Amino acid sequence: MASDLLQGLNPEQRAAVTLPHQSALILAGAGSGKTRVLTTRMAWLIQTGQVSPQGLLAVTFTNKAAREMLTRLSALVPINTRGLWVGTFHGLCNRLLRAHHREARLPPLFQILDSGDQLSAIKRVMKAMNLDSERYPPKNVQHYINGHKEEGQRPSAIEPYDAMSRVLHDVYGAYEAQCQKEGVVDFAELLLRSVELLQTNELLREHYRSRFSFVLVDEFQDTNRLQYVWLKLLAGPQSAVFAVGDDDQSIYGFRGAEVGNMRDFERDYGLKEVIRLEQNYRSYGNILDAANALIRNNQSRMGKNLWTEAGAGEPIRIYEAYNDLDEARFVVEQVKSLQSEGMALTDVALLYRANAQSRVLEHALFGAGIGYRVYGGLRFFERMEVKHALAYLRLAANPDDDGAFLRVVNFPPRGIGARSLEILQSAAVASNTSLHQLAVALGGQTPQRGLTPSGKAGAGIKTFLQIIERLQTAADAVPLEELMVVMLEESGLTAHYRTEREGADRVENLEELVSAAAGFEHETELSDLAAFLSHASLEAGEHEAGPGDDALQLMTVHSAKGLEFKAVFVCGLEEGLFPHENSLNEVDGVEEERRLMYVALTRARKQLTLTRAENRMLHGQIRYGMRSRFIDEIPEALCKFLSAEPAPYAPKHTERYNAPRSSAPVERQPEMKRSESVPFSIGQSVSHSKFGSGVVLQYEGRGTDARVQVNFRDAGVKWMALHYAHLTAF
DNA sequence: TCAGAGGTAATTTTT
DNA sequence: TTACCTCTGA
Numbered sequence: 128m129a130s131d132l133l134q135g136l137n138p139e140q141r142a143a144v145t146l147p148h149q150s151a152l153i154l155a156g157a158g159s160g161k162t163r164v165l166t167t168r169m170a171w172l173i174q175t176g177q178v179s180p181q182g183l184l185a186v187t188f189t190n191k192a193a194r195e196m197l198t199r200l201s202a203l204v205p206i207n208t209r210g211l212w213v214g215t216f217h218g219l220c221n222r223l224l225r226a227h228h229r230e231a232r233l234p235p236l237f238q239i240l241d242s243g244d245q246l247s248a249i250k251r252v253m254k255a256m257n258l259d260s261e262r263y264p265p266k267n268v269q270h271y272i273n274g275h276k277e278e279g280q281r282p283s284a285i286e287p288y289d290a291m292s293r294v295l296h297d298v299y300g301a302y303e304a305q306c307q308k309e310g311v312v313d314f315a316e317l318l319l320r321s322v323e324l325l326q327t328n329e330l331l332r333e334h335y336r337s338r339f340s341f342v343l344v345d346e347f348q349d350t351n352r353l354q355y356v357w358l359k360l361l362a363g364p365q366s367a368v369f370a371v372g373d374d375d376q377s378i379y380g381f382r383g384a385e386v387g388n389m390r391d392f393e394r395d396y397g398l399k400e401v402i403r404l405e406q407n408y409r410s411y412g413n414i415l416d417a418a419n420a421l422i423r424n425n426q427s428r429m430g431k432n433l434w435t436e437a438g439a440g441e442p443i444r445i446y447e448a449y450n451d452l453d454e455a456r457f458v459v460e461q462v463k464s465l466q467s468e469g470m471a472l473t474d475v476a477l478l479y480r481a482n483a484q485s486r487v488l489e490h491a492l493f494g495a496g497i498g499y500r501v502y503g504g505l506r507f508f509e510r511m512e513v514k515h516a517l518a519y520l521r522l523a524a525n526p527d528d529d530g531a532f533l534r535v536v537n538f539p540p541r542g543i544g545a546r547s548l549e550i551l552q553s554a555a556v557a558s559n560t561s562l563h564q565l566a567v568a569l570g571g572q573t574p575q576r577g578l579t580p581s582g583k584a585g586a587g588i589k590t591f592l593q594i595i596e597r598l599q600t601a602a603d604a605v606p607l608e609e610l611m612v613v614m615l616e617e618s619g620l621t622a623h624y625r626t627e628r629e630g631a632d633r634v635e636n637l638e639e640l641v642s643a644a645a646g647f648e649h650e651t652e653l654s655d656l657a658a659f660l661s662h663a664s665l666e667a668g669e670h671e672a673g674p675g676d677d678a679l680q681l682m683t684v685h686s687a688k689g690l691e692f693k694a695v696f697v698c699g700l701e702e703g704l705f706p707h708e709n710s711l712n713e714v715d716g717v718e719e720e721r722r723l724m725y726v727a728l729t730r731a732r733k734q735l736t737l738t739r740a741e742n743r744m745l746h747g748q749i750r751y752g753m754r755s756r757f758i759d760e761i762p763e764a765l766c767k768f769l770s771a772e773p774a775p776y777a778p779k780h781t782e783r784y785n786a787p788r789s790s791a792p793v794e795r796q797p798e799m800k801r802s803e804s805v806p807f808s809i810g811q812s813v814s815h816s817k818f819g820s821g822v823v824l825q826y827e828g829r830g831t832d833a834r835v836q837v838n839f840r841d842a843g844v845k846w847m848a849l850h851y852a853h854l855t856a857f
Numbered sequence: 858t859c860a861g862a863g864g865t866a867a868t869t870t871t872t
Numbered sequence: 873t874t875a876c877c878t879c880t881g882a
Contacts, residue, residue: 747873
């Protein structure tokens, strides 16, 4: 019964799920049952016969979210989820381009470059153009290229305005040509190529538009310009777009996300109403009140207020540590006490702004024997040995992939030196062929160019070509799993790592690749190599797991988005760190940091603890930061300060800042230099008539030349001449 | 061809 | 401080 689906939904959720065939924006607050609404809506549409599964298109950002959607959907309605158009933007683009590779001017087995592959491809282009990578850092070039692709701009659409942009523009052009020649596409290209395909091919566009009568989008606030254009192309006038998002949780502006897409969507689709999901099923009241109060400080919002039927719960706990070591010590102590109360470590998370902060925390946890797991390391398909193995496979599928060719032509070593490769590369450029084509044409001889290349290199290349040939044959003849075994054997990768002193882990990962292939065949019922390679590029796998079982969760606030924990610690709440100092100079920077803080707070179900350190080791130097403004933005009535003695009468935060320290042992003393010419000490709180309050970081010079560096709460880090600046100590 | 030196930069990240 | 990259010398 379709009405069973609506059981237990609140009125807003129900309204969203049962909306008629019209476009709508659902503002879904943290913990408001967003995924439930999304999946129930799909099930509802199918069960009420408004759409067949084929007429649905649902897009997410991560594979994890897509998987979850499919699992939950198939639990609600008995349908075969295979073949459903539910996936990530990139995954769906890949599917589209595979189906129409000819129209998209791509080879049938085009390969997908991940960011690392893209960067090496860019380096290769720049080397061929003889560009100085000091003057033009490849990372910047990558940013330039991806930025323009996300704006939908090809090189032909860009007007260079100075020498620098001329160079960038030219590299972009050359990079595109190289990718096209090699039959590879990067992530942004998947989107852009799809958009162009749909723009130019009216027949195709109309086909999909009439097919997808219902389009659903998850995390709409994270879409970039190109993704929005893509959506508009696929969702025609006959389609209803159901966009779910939360502008207050937009934390990916730095990688191109446009919250503005939400307003544009309202306008472009002439939306009559916005449905707000504000009832929260995750946290206790105090936590929500804190989050609501914090986010009210942002100017640009669509507006939303979370509430709960649960009680107020515990107050927000705040600890002001003396330094980072003390902060870690405190956290460990608290985690232990939670543990003794019977809380499982998996239910506790330590969140921080920057990965570097994990080191001190890890050290303390290790010392205390508390198991933990850090998110954010290398993922399976990003490991070097796995990338090498994949390069062999890529060559079997598409031998013109020069990137893959160069990666493994001499790995394991076959005596092919840099010199031989340089000759080969320039000859390939001259004859406008791929390295593989050229090598085949030369029959294993290295081209003669001035110096005579050794016969060893020639023999090595011959061996290499034979390996590729055997893998090509195997790819057509044997199942995926067996192909892996053949590849590891033929390439000599396993043998190579076996001889290495520290190669045991790598051998293990290579063996894991065999099971990954087996699992892939089993789960997807796909046995073709191209599909597996796409999978490897589009889904790099889980983040590295630490010691398994019951482990404390350590991660950045960014990676915590979408997750929830019974107890959450947010560490490093200092000006300069959170909000990060770099954000102070960015447009919308502090507001995005505040949204990040909002995400952090709303991860907690029962207990929320905020910590800061008055000074911490950063870049090898002791840095002093003031208490984060975000702590001050939480109403004091909701807070309980654990560090200092609470003053008997309404204490000001500034007073508390200098309040007596906890008696915790202090392992590291800050330098407290004093000099007769500079009346300030490092770490001292000062105030400035224009910039407000801050902390002295360091000083130099004496007399009228004396300068001090101050970390201001609102203005960031500044150097100022003491002679002119009027600083007062307090 | 590889190991060690030296220089430099140092948010956040999915695909 | 540390991690990563490039360069150099054996």
